[in-house]
Amino acid sequence: MAVSTAQASAPETATREIFMSEALREAIDEEMTRDPTVFVVGEEVGVWGGAYAVTQGLLEKWGPDRIVDTPIAEAAIAGLGIGAALTGSRPIAEFMYSDFMGIAMDQIVNQAAKNRYMFGGKAKLPLTYRAPFGAGTGNAAQHTQSLEAWFAHVPGLKVITASTPYDAKGLLKSAIREDNVVIMFEHKAIYAMRGHVPEGEYLVPIGVADVKREGDDVSVITYARQTHHALEAAEQLAAEGISVEVVDIRSLYPLDTDTILRSVRKTHRAVVLYEAVRFGGFGAEIASQIQELAFDDLDAPVLRVGAAHAPVPFSEPLEQASFPGTAQVVESIRQSLQGVY
Amino acid sequence: MAEQQPVSTNGRAGGGDASNGVLEQLSDDQLRWIYLIMRRIRRFEETAEEAFRAAKMRGALHFYIGEEATATGVCAALDDGDFITSTHRGHGHCIAKGARMDKMMAELFGRTTGYCGGKGGSMHIADIELGNLGANGIVGAGIPIATGAALGSKLRKDGKVTIAFFGDGAGPTGAFHEGVNVAATMNLPAVFVCENNQYGMATHADFANAAAIHNRGPAYGIPSASIDGNDLFEVYATAKTAIDRARRGEGPTLIESRTYRHKGHTVLDQKNYRTKEEIAEWVARDPIERFVKAVNESERLDEDDFQAIDGQIEREIEHAVAFAEASPWPTVDVIERDVYVE
Numbered sequence A: 001m002a003v004s005t006a007q008a009s010a011p012e013t014a015t016r017e018i019f020m021s022e023a024l025r026e027a028i029d030e031e032m033t034r035d036p037t038v039f040v041v042g043e044e045v046g047v048w049g050g051a052y053a054v055t056q057g058l059l060e061k062w063g064p065d066r067i068v069d070t071p072i073a074e075a076a077i078a079g080l081g082i083g084a085a086l087t088g089s090r091p092i093a094e095f096m097y098s099d100f101m102g103i104a105m106d107q108i109v110n111q112a113a114k115n116r117y118m119f120g121g122k123a124k125l126p127l128t129y130r131a132p133f134g135a136g137t138g139n140a141a142q143h144t145q146s147l148e149a150w151f152a153h154v155p156g157l158k159v160i161t162a163s164t165p166y167d168a169k170g171l172l173k174s175a176i177r178e179d180n181v182v183i184m185f186e187h188k189a190i191y192a193m194r195g196h197v198p199e200g201e202y203l204v205p206i207g208v209a210d211v212k213r214e215g216d217d218v219s220v221i222t223y224a225r226q227t228h229h230a231l232e233a234a235e236q237l238a239a240e241g242i243s244v245e246v247v248d249i250r251s252l253y254p255l256d257t258d259t260i261l262r263s264v265r266k267t268h269r270a271v272v273l274y275e276a277v278r279f280g281g282f283g284a285e286i287a288s289q290i291q292e293l294a295f296d297d298l299d300a301p302v303l304r305v306g307a308a309h310a311p312v313p314f315s316e317p318l319e320q321a322s323f324p325g326t327a328q329v330v331e332s333i334r335q336s337l338q339g340v341y
Numbered sequence B: 001m002a003e004q005q006p007v008s009t010n011g012r013a014g015g016g017d018a019s020n021g022v023l024e025q026l027s028d029d030q031l032r033w034i035y036l037i038m039r040r041i042r043r044f045e046e047t048a049e050e051a052f053r054a055a056k057m058r059g060a061l062h063f064y065i066g067e068e069a070t071a072t073g074v075c076a077a078l079d080d081g082d083f084i085t086s087t088h089r090g091h092g093h094c095i096a097k098g099a100r101m102d103k104m105m106a107e108l109f110g111r112t113t114g115y116c117g118g119k120g121g122s123m124h125i126a127d128i129e130l131g132n133l134g135a136n137g138i139v140g141a142g143i144p145i146a147t148g149a150a151l152g153s154k155l156r157k158d159g160k161v162t163i164a165f166f167g168d169g170a171g172p173t174g175a176f177h178e179g180v181n182v183a184a185t186m187n188l189p190a191v192f193v194c195e196n197n198q199y200g201m202a203t204h205a206d207f208a209n210a211a212a213i214h215n216r217g218p219a220y221g222i223p224s225a226s227i228d229g230n231d232l233f234e235v236y237a238t239a240k241t242a243i244d245r246a247r248r249g250e251g252p253t254l255i256e257s258r259t260y261r262h263k264g265h266t267v268l269d270q271k272n273y274r275t276k277e278e279i280a281e282w283v284a285r286d287p288i289e290r291f292v293k294a295v296n297e298s299e300r301l302d303e304d305d306f307q308a309i310d311g312q313i314e315r316e317i318e319h320a321v322a323f324a325e326a327s328p329w330p331t332v333d334v335i336e337r338d339v340y341v342e
């Protein structure tokens, strides 16, 4: 591969700022240009331009053979991806909302994840699933979930998610080039977030975490939109002389345990922050790895911060309080520093 | 009715009037109720749209304006204890099943006094006591639930019928096939009512459905019908036949009701996948205006009747908004409540 895969952060020289949705579109467009077997399939990806505008304009550019609108049929969308991937295409299959992956669960979990293994390594599935997730939009319990832990739990699936337009583009390009099934979760609340994305081509490797802010006193291990809450909290606490390191894992599986441990061994304290229901969420895996592998380095128990044990409520004051916000992250960091829970 | 025979909408007892004689089967009270419900639906949504544009509510609002005759005609043929399952575009079904607009409005405003205490919002209003088993954010998901309600009725021998309302966009789902097939194999008291408003988001119904939904009855061995969903009388007559049949234990029916949403997919939709001409054509076939015209011609109700109902609705609407706005916001201590029976 001619392109560097080692680049983990945006180069200082980058000046171009674009939305996360545009960054994702560029990733798809560039990979479609690079490889004629890449195509997009999903609901409203063509005429409508994608529920979150990621594929806007691509139907006009690529036509209906490569931007394939489907009826409402999530199991079929998941299966279309599998069948096409098994036979030589490189599909990008979109779920309009990750909540609807429930309908496609058999195809994703029993088929996509396991085919290669069950077939004794004789099949290859160069398949990317994309799905918006996350709360804060007022769309209530069936359109706001964070279900990434379900998928990270299944061997055969890789699971990634980005907090910046730069990472989103680089990660999605890597996913499309992967010969494995990769699920990219895209947080709805940051599609319209702007960030540096350089003109030239680059990749962000799957399985490599990124330290988004360096600090000495406590590590916040997080991903997707919550990374921004962590950064805001770090900024606030910096004014009080508290130095917070923010680690964006970017990839749930494979998980970059080395970067996480390096951070925790430096700060001796860890707050694991995620937007999914706290109980049984992916943060439990991170917390467990930290205590197993860095127990002696810890000055306080690893703290998990996640959403309430409830579906996401509709009403704004309930919804906003149901998942972590910056104030709660600040509070949790203080708790970690004081060792009081 | 013989098994597997399509419900005929042409062979209805034909009177000479615009309703093909159906109007004569309805009492004056029923006609008043039908007008009341259709106008309530329209005024409720017009009011909700204003509130949304004034930033008094948030989330996704899917308007039923233009489709009122389907929910109203079907529910007019139901008994009070019967059940319905609904969709993301559920305000009309909810009102036609007898819901209170103040509690609906309060739900849209996210307040404690709403149907769901603010936890559900527009897409999840339910009133189990009224037999409304819930609007639904998942396309097609209400169909197997309706089948389950009908199975429960059959096992309990409670004599009730369940309606599954769903859109043309649900036709392609696995839930549709599984739900309808199971109901047919078990001969359950269910009626599947597809509201074909021509589009699911920007996708045309004919693009999404390889075979028209009303043509699928024979595949499941059940009657099916295609009707003008903007003709209240045709909806009522077809639904009545299907509901009576279900109640007699003769099994489910599939009805495709052709209609149109005057508004965008959601309150925010401004996309151009429909022509102005097409929208104008359907607006000209407004179901409420057609109903009023037919009733006027029959001289069964007069202007005073309609005006009295309009006046009542305006008072109800004014109250609903005032009630919603004055209602308290839920407090965070309820977030983890109602997840389980305590």
Ligand SMILES: Cc1ncc(C[n+]2csc(CCOP(=O)(O)OP(=O)(O)O)c2C)c(N)n1
Binding pocket: A043, A072, A073, A074, A096, A100, A103, B062, B088, B089, B137, B138, B139, B140, B166, B167, B168, B169, B170, B171, B197, B199, B200, B201, B265
């Ligand atoms: C399973 C599922 N897939 C996709 C969606 C997103 N979505 C919401 S409404 C809609 C269109 C539904 O069309 P239709 O059933 O015809 O109902 P209409 O909106 O026209 O009333 C889509 C795709 C969803 N809510 N559920």
Ligand SMILES: [Mg+2]
Binding pocket: B167, B168, B169, B195, B196, B197, B198, B199, B200, B201
């Ligand atoms: Mg539709």
